[in-house]
Amino acid sequence: MTPTTRPTPERALDWTPAEARALGDEALDIWVELLERLRDDLPVARNRSAAQVSEAVGLEIPSQPMPLDDLAAYLRRVVFDESMYPGHPGFVAYISGAGTVPGAAADLIAAGLNQNTGGWRLSPAASEIEQHLIRWFAARLGMPMSSSGYITTGGAMVNFIALALARTHHAGWDVRADGMLAGPQLSVYVSSEVHDTVDRAAQMLGLGDAGIRHIHTDGELRMEVDALRAAIEQDLAAGIRPIAVVGSAGTTGTGAIDPLDAIADVCTEYGLWFHVDGAYGGAAALTDALRHLFTGIERADSVGFDPHKWLYTPMAGACLLVRDQTLLEEAFAVHATYIVDDDEHTGWGADVYTLSPHFSRSFAALKIWVSLLAHGWDAYERRITHDVALARYLHDAVVAHPELEAIAAPGLSITCFRFVPPDLAGRVEADRYLDELNERLMFDLQLGGRVFPSNAIVGGRFALRSCIVNFRTEADTMDELISETLRLGRGLDAELRPEVLP
Numbered sequence: 001m002t003p004t005t006r007p008t009p010e011r012a013l014d015w016t017p018a019e020a021r022a023l024g025d026e027a028l029d030i031w032v033e034l035l036e037r038l039r040d041d042l043p044v045a046r047n048r049s050a051a052q053v054s055e056a057v058g059l060e061i062p063s064q065p066m067p068l069d070d071l072a073a074y075l076r077r078v079v080f081d082e083s084m085y086p087g088h089p090g091f092v093a094y095i096s097g098a099g100t101v102p103g104a105a106a107d108l109i110a111a112g113l114n115q116n117t118g119g120w121r122l123s124p125a126a127s128e129i130e131q132h133l134i135r136w137f138a139a140r141l142g143m144p145m146s147s148s149g150y151i152t153t154g155g156a157m158v159n160f161i162a163l164a165l166a167r168t169h170h171a172g173w174d175v176r177a178d179g180m181l182a183g184p185q186l187s188v189y190v191s192s193e194v195h196d197t198v199d200r201a202a203q204m205l206g207l208g209d210a211g212i213r214h215i216h217t218d219g220e221l222r223m224e225v226d227a228l229r230a231a232i233e234q235d236l237a238a239g240i241r242p243i244a245v246v247g248s249a250g251t252t253g254t255g256a257i258d259p260l261d262a263i264a265d266v267c268t269e270y271g272l273w274f275h276v277d278g279a280y281g282g283a284a285a286l287t288d289a290l291r292h293l294f295t296g297i298e299r300a301d302s303v304g305f306d307p308h309k310w311l312y313t314p315m316a317g318a319c320l321l322v323r324d325q326t327l328l329e330e331a332f333a334v335h336a337t338y339i340v341d342d343d344e345h346t347g348w349g350a351d352v353y354t355l356s357p358h359f360s361r362s363f364a365a366l367k368i369w370v371s372l373l374a375h376g377w378d379a380y381e382r383r384i385t386h387d388v389a390l391a392r393y394l395h396d397a398v399v400a401h402p403e404l405e406a407i408a409a410p411g412l413s414i415t416c417f418r419f420v421p422p423d424l425a426g427r428v429e430a431d432r433y434l435d436e437l438n439e440r441l442m443f444d445l446q447l448g449g450r451v452f453p454s455n456a457i458v459g460g461r462f463a464l465r466s467c468i469v470n471f472r473t474e475a476d477t478m479d480e481l482i483s484e485t486l487r488l489g490r491g492l493d494a495e496l497r498p499e500v501l502p
């Protein structure tokens with residue numbers, strides 16, 4: 001048999017440090033220009049269709065390397081011509097953080113270092129940094145020092161993991177071994193304002209919509225604890241097994257905070273898992289100024305909050321905190337034969353792949369950690385409370401204007417309002433038209449490029465919604481949101497009203 005020819009090196013993918021610097025310099029130039037232009041000439045968003053954007057960005061993959069100049073020019077077009085900007089001062093929609101500058105720099109280092117934080121041995125410093133972060137968050141929330149957790153992709157994943165934990169620990173049988181058919185229907189209790197990802201988590205975990213109870217809210221859109229108790233009792237009487245209550249610490253629509261302490265009492269009384277979805281508001285619970293609004297959060301079995309929302313860090317990184325690491329192990333441990341441990345011999349730490357539904361993971365903690373180090377916590381305290389003050393400022397301006405109506409009290413950094421032509425104020429029969437008018441208005445504001453609000457449905461009514469998790473937004477954006485709402489709202493009313501209302 002002829003011996004196999006010794007393969008010669010193939011180095012095309014192995015760029016030299018000089019090549020790295022050349023592309024890195026281009027990337028740095030684009031990023032710095034983006035920061036310069038965010039406040040100047042860039043719109044918050046563009047009026048471009050999916051087809052137009054697709055045509056502009058969808059290149060053929062070349063078989064040969066794209067010249068650096070072409071690649072840089074292409075990236076400039078992606079960034080400056082075909083994107084929208086959550087870091088623009090006018091972006092006040094949904095709950096998408098502006099993206100910290102130190103966080104973006106940290107992301108480059110994290111990607112360059114390329115740690116796999118699923119396993120401690122593949123990410124020693126990264127794993128320990130992540131655990132420092134988790135312990136610091138837990139301590140600020142008043143959770144026990146035994147608390148554990150990790151950074152995951154988002155609030156949706158946190159809610160899924162939390163309900164998986166609840167199912168493992170409170171189903172009453174071994175769900176991991178025996179599946180969902182081995183016991184009765186399980187149920188989870190949430191407010192009617194809960195984020196849809198909780199419902200979806202219940203569906204994915206086999207509880208189905210049949211296992212979700214949406215509990216009534218009070219006038220401030222907070223879960224009614226008496227109704228919660230009644231729903232639990234009713235399920236118990238029907239042979240359904242309650243496993244968890246999810247309290248919202250800042251609802252997506254209006255920023256309402258459920259009565260967490262009272263819910264914790266109910267969970268203790270009935271032996272249920274208590275999860276707090278603080279994807280949005282959880283960051284405020286870390287502050288000295290606002291923590292009092294979240295009393296009871298420290299009693300939760302699990303808490304989620306999203307640094308990529310109100311700690312402003314770049315996408316994506318959400319934090320899951322759990323009172324006790326063994327609970328995570330029981331729910332998620334797997335034993336891959338190709339990974340063996342000898343902690344006594346090696347002194348290595350815990351592997352997150354055994355504590356989570358993830359396996360390979362990125363070093364997402366670095367952008368959060370570096371942002372906190374670079375800014376210091378006081379800057380966060382000041383900015384988070386500033387966002388709340390801006391929401392209050394906008395609310396007061398709405399209340400003072402005859403063509404605007406406040407749709408809910410301001411909650412955390414959220415303000416909900418709508419445009420109401422004065423002659424339609426108080427006319428119940430105009431409600432549907434006002435919903436349609438404000439929906440069109442929201443799209444026109446978003447396409448207009450100056451300010452970018454989103455919406456909430458509050459009490460069945462369509463509201464424009466401003467949510468500030470953006471450290472570039474100031475009072476002048478609030479003023480502009482109002483002036484643009486009035487300008488576009490008046491024009492739209494003149495255009496639409498004759499078709500709908502006499």
Ligand SMILES: Cc1ncc(COP(=O)(O)O)c(C=O)c1O
Pocket residue numbers: 094095153154155156157159195197248250251252277278279280306318
């Ligand atoms: C209260 C709440 N929970 C969960 C989520 C989902 O979080 P993510 O988008 O980070 O997955 C959101 C998103 O806005 C939210 O507001």
